[in-house]
Amino acid sequence: MTKARRLRMRGPLTPLEKFLYWKKGPLTTERLAIFLIIALCYVNAQMILAIYAEEGEVEVEDKLPHIDLGLNPVAQHEAEQAGLIPAAVEEHSDSKPKLGEKVATNVEEGDVVASDLCPPVPSCPSDHQHIYAEGGPRRVKVCLNGKDVLPAWKTARGLNFVVINSERGTAGSVYNFDTYQNPGIDMVDIINSLNEERMVVFVSQDEASSKLSMEARLAIEKLGSTLIHDLGWRDSWAFIGQVGTTTISPYEAKKRPIDSNEWAVPVALSQCVPTMIDSPAVLAESHHEFCATYDNYGDFCKRSWTRPVLPSPVQPMLAGSFPVMIVAGNRGGYLRQVIASMFKAPGFVKEQVVVFQDGYEEETFAVARQFGIRLVRFPKTDSNVHKEDTFNHADHIATNYKRSLDIIWEMYPTKEFIIVMEDDLVVAPDFFDYFSQLVPVLKRDKTLFSASSWNDNGYQHASSDPTMIYRSQFFPGLGWLMSHWAWMEVVQPSWPKCCQGHSWDLYMREVLKSRGLDTLYPDVSRTFHIGKEGANVFNEFFNGYFRQKVIATGEHYDLTNLDKLDRAAYITHITELISVATPIDWKDDPCDSQTISEGKDVLVMFYYQRDSQETRQALALAGCLHMWNVDIVRGMFNGVLRTHYRGNELLLVGSMTKFGKEAMPVDYKPFRIAKYKDEMDD
Numbered sequence: 001m002t003k004a005r006r007l008r009m010r011g012p013l014t015p016l017e018k019f020l021y022w023k024k025g026p027l028t029t030e031r032l033a034i035f036l037i038i039a040l041c042y043v044n045a046q047m048i049l050a051i052y053a054e055e056g057e058v059e060v061e062d063k064l065p066h067i068d069l070g071l072n073p074v075a076q077h078e079a080e081q082a083g084l085i086p087a088a089v090e091e092h093s094d095s096k097p098k099l100g101e102k103v104a105t106n107v108e109e110g111d112v113v114a115s116d117l118c119p120p121v122p123s124c125p126s127d128h129q130h131i132y133a134e135g136g137p138r139r140v141k142v143c144l145n146g147k148d149v150l151p152a153w154k155t156a157r158g159l160n161f162v163v164i165n166s167e168r169g170t171a172g173s174v175y176n177f178d179t180y181q182n183p184g185i186d187m188v189d190i191i192n193s194l195n196e197e198r199m200v201v202f203v204s205q206d207e208a209s210s211k212l213s214m215e216a217r218l219a220i221e222k223l224g225s226t227l228i229h230d231l232g233w234r235d236s237w238a239f240i241g242q243v244g245t246t247t248i249s250p251y252e253a254k255k256r257p258i259d260s261n262e263w264a265v266p267v268a269l270s271q272c273v274p275t276m277i278d279s280p281a282v283l284a285e286s287h288h289e290f291c292a293t294y295d296n297y298g299d300f301c302k303r304s305w306t307r308p309v310l311p312s313p314v315q316p317m318l319a320g321s322f323p324v325m326i327v328a329g330n331r332g333g334y335l336r337q338v339i340a341s342m343f344k345a346p347g348f349v350k351e352q353v354v355v356f357q358d359g360y361e362e363e364t365f366a367v368a369r370q371f372g373i374r375l376v377r378f379p380k381t382d383s384n385v386h387k388e389d390t391f392n393h394a395d396h397i398a399t400n401y402k403r404s405l406d407i408i409w410e411m412y413p414t415k416e417f418i419i420v421m422e423d424d425l426v427v428a429p430d431f432f433d434y435f436s437q438l439v440p441v442l443k444r445d446k447t448l449f450s451a452s453s454w455n456d457n458g459y460q461h462a463s464s465d466p467t468m469i470y471r472s473q474f475f476p477g478l479g480w481l482m483s484h485w486a487w488m489e490v491v492q493p494s495w496p497k498c499c500q501g502h503s504w505d506l507y508m509r510e511v512l513k514s515r516g517l518d519t520l521y522p523d524v525s526r527t528f529h530i531g532k533e534g535a536n537v538f539n540e541f542f543n544g545y546f547r548q549k550v551i552a553t554g555e556h557y558d559l560t561n562l563d564k565l566d567r568a569a570y571i572t573h574i575t576e577l578i579s580v581a582t583p584i585d586w587k588d589d590p591c592d593s594q595t596i597s598e599g600k601d602v603l604v605m606f607y608y609q610r611d612s613q614e615t616r617q618a619l620a621l622a623g624c625l626h627m628w629n630v631d632i633v634r635g636m637f638n639g640v641l642r643t644h645y646r647g648n649e650l651l652l653v654g655s656m657t658k659f660g661k662e663a664m665p666v667d668y669k670p671f672r673i674a675k676y677k678d679e680m681d682d
Contacts, residue, residue: 118143124272129169131251131273133238135203136266142201144171150203157206159184164199166242166275172198180207184216191219196244197276204237206263214410224249224277226357226365226375229407232256236264240273247278247372248365250286256379278372283307290366300336300370307371308343317347319435319481323415324353325408327401328423332363334531335423339371346555347432354411355423356404358396364423378403398504402495409487417442417483424531425479427453428552430466434526435481437559438469441520442483445566449486449517453526454478456634457627457643459548464644466552467560468523471570472635475509475519479527490515520565521635523644524552545628574640578604578651578663586671591624602649606664608672609656612639621652621671 118141121130132143142150142162149162149171158178164171177187194200200223209231220228223241226248231237240251251271257264274282291301299305324342328335335355342348355368359380368375381396408418419435421427428434431453438451454476455463482491494511496502512519528551532542564573581604586595596603607617615633618641623629625645635641639657643650653660655670664670 118146118148119270121146122270122272125274127275128272129164129166129199129275130271131164131199131201131240132268132270133201133203133240134266134268135205135238136236137206137234137263139266140203140205142171142203145169147171150174155205158182158208159187159202159204159212161200161202163194164201166197166199166273176205179212179216180210183211183213185213188213188215188219191223191243194243198243199273200241200243202237202239202241204231204235207234208237209233209235218411221374221376225252226377227252227254229376230254230378233260234263236267238267238269240269240271242277245278247283248369248375249277250369251277283370286366287370290370294332294363294366296333297336300340308340317432317436318439319417319419319432320347320349320352321415322352322417322419322435322481323408323412324419324421325404326353326355326421326423327397327404328355328357328364329400330359330361330364331423331531332361332367335364336367336370337426337530338421338423339367339373341426342431343371345427345429345431347436354408356400356407358400376404376407394503395498398496398502398507399498401504405487405491409484415484417481418487420477420480420482421527422478422531424529425454425527426530426551427479428526428528429555430552430557431479431526433556434522434552434559437562438481438520441562441565442481446485447516447518447567448565449490449512449515449519450475450480450482451520452476452478452480453522454480454529455521455523455525455549457622457641458523458525458550459627460550462625462627462643462645463524463550464647465649466522466524466554466557468644469520469559469561469565470523470635470637470642471518471520471565471567472637473513473518474632474634474636475505475512476521476634477505477508478529480519490517518567518637522552523642524550526552545630570637574637574642574651574659575662577602577649578653578659581649581651583665583668591673596625596645596648596650598646599648602651603645604651604653604663606653606655606660606668606670608670609639609654609660612654612656612658614656615639615654617670617672618652618654620673624673 119132124130130143130145132141134141139152140150140155140160141148142160144162144164149164150160154160154174154176156176156178158176158180160174160176162171163173163175175187175190177184179187191200202220210233212231217228217231220239220241222245223239223243224245224247225239225241227237227239231254234257235254237254238252239249241249251269251273253267253269255264255267276282287301287305291297326335326338339353342353343350350372351374353373355364355373355375357364357368357375357377360377365375365377378400381399405420412418417439434453435451442448442451448471452475455470456474456476457463490511491508496507528549529542529546561573564570581602584596584603584605586592586605605621607621609615609617615636618633618636618639619629622633622641627643628634633641635643638659639654640659641652643652653663655661655664660670
């Protein structure tokens with residue numbers, strides 16, 4: 001890289017830099033003026049030193065003091081090397097502690113040493129290096145085993161980083177990039193060219209986020225960072241990562257300014273860092289510390305536990321190549337079960353999974369680290385005076401969802417689909433195989449928004465065919481596949497403005513209804529909801545509506561009705577099923593448990609409607625059948641709900657729907673219980 005290019009990477013040239021790098025030519029007035037200014041600085045410095053020397057306050061050395069003329073760091077250094085200005089002299093101390101020597105120190109993560117010198121070096125194990133990294137608005141510093149490896153003249157606004165050979169305990173190249181003004185593309189090239197296992201220490205100076213590109217953030221994230229995607233305006237940040245790491249780094253700190261007009265206070269790391277941050281010994285020690293710190297992890301904390309090994313699929317699965325986004329909060333115990341279930345599912349690709357954590361709660365971070373799963377952390381979503389209304393749980397979750405979706409699509413702009421998960425959904429063994437089979441259907445039918453792995457009515461008595469897929473105008477969520485088209489054209493443009501207490505899933509259902517889009521979902525769920533406590537779930541509700549759900553247990557099922565899922569074909573298929581179905585005579589008591597017996601038949605029950613959109617008798621019927629009846633009937637398509645009830649294929653059909661008008665027998669009495677007040681005269 002040429003000198004001129006290095007300078008351009010760091011902003012506009014100062015007059016002195018122009019003087020130093022002009023091509024040979026005649027002596028101009030501007031050149032002469034700059035040269036005279038430099039000379040006057042030297043003369044004044046010599047006079048001041050002479051006065052202090054006469055008074056015995058300083059000792060005059062042969063070298064002139066270092067003069068900072070406001071140059072960019074590279075220009076300053078090269079001017080020193082050319083002898084035009086005196087170079088900075090590093091201070092050395094004979095009493096500096098050696099690596100391994102026991103030294104008292106109170107420097108902890110987040111603390112800043114109020115000195116230009118490196119802090120004392122604590123006692124570190126023989127295979128560790130002590131690294132001090134400080135980022136902040138003005139001064140930044142990186143020290144390796146007590147030695148300053150990021151001299152002040154090498155620092156600049158933006159991101160500064162030092163490459164360290166951790167095996168030898170030596171510092172290598174130093175780089176800085178003005179990411180306030182530039183995206184850091186050259187930085188990406190440098191990071192990608194680094195040797196495997198090289199340690200990289202980053203510190204931010206002044207403002208480092210304004211132009212920092214997603215490509216640059218991703219390159220840093222691959223070194224183990226969990227906070228780089230949250231690096232914002234005038235934040236202070238310090239990070240120690242490693243090239244080729246298989247897990248997230250525990251060495252990272254960031255502080256945010258109190259006010260947008262101010263800078264964040266400095267932040268520092270002072271750590272004994274192992275040669276390999278993901279070596280088996282280090283991970284084993286990390287797991288031991290985890291189990292000593294957190295309770296209620298059962299088998300996960302047995303002495304025999306080892307990080308799970310990915311199964312080898314017979315053939316690559318299409319859905320295995322899709323990014324998996326896990327929206328998480330502070331429920332590390334649930335997240336552990338979710339990730340463990342994914343490791344058991346053929347087609348799972350660990351590198352494609354990203355956990356998005358709302359808040360900096362350490363237990364969730366520690367769980368992700370145990371499995372080597374990528375994690376992106378944000379400050380806990382909260383209300384403030386700038387918001388329109390006070391946040392509630394719905395706004396917290398909706399904000400985290402939107403933020404996470406924005407970033408996952410920026411991370412993977414060329415991917416056609418992503419899988420969206422939550423931190424309390426364990427997956428079936430055929431989770432990725434299931435989605436792989438549905439991708440072609442979503443591609444060919446643009447009236448389909450997504451495919452879900454969840455059936456709201458998938459209870460033990462009402463769900464039995466893992467090969468059957470349904471179509472619905474209701475969006476169930478809870479583990480779903482979404483296309484890039486759906487995100488760009490449907491979801492992102494109309495996401496509701498915060499903060500009006502609007503649930504993200506209610507918004508999705510409203511926008512899909514307005515656009516006339518449907519969702520595919522299975523008869524037997526491919527996810528199981530384990531969250532007994534959450535924003536919208538409590539223990540009693542969980543026991544009543546989630547505990548009795550079933551989940552597929554096999555690694556592969558041939559989905560049998562893929563050719564009947566396009567909208568027109570699905571309508572035809574429902575019409576044919578109703579025409580051959582046996583109408584159920586529900587007699588005087590529609591909630592009698594003996595109304596529908598065990599069998600393998602195709603059955604139909606018509607429910608009362610005053611118009612084709614009314615579903616309240618359908619909701620009452622769902623309650624009689626012990627299915628989901630909390631708010632609305634879930635899983636319907638054009639007034640028809642399909643389920644496998646006690647082994648029978650059962651269709652619940654509205655009497656005023658197109659299907660009901662055409663197929664309901666003339667003498668059939670549609671299901672109707674406990675008349676509503678406004679139905680008394682019907």
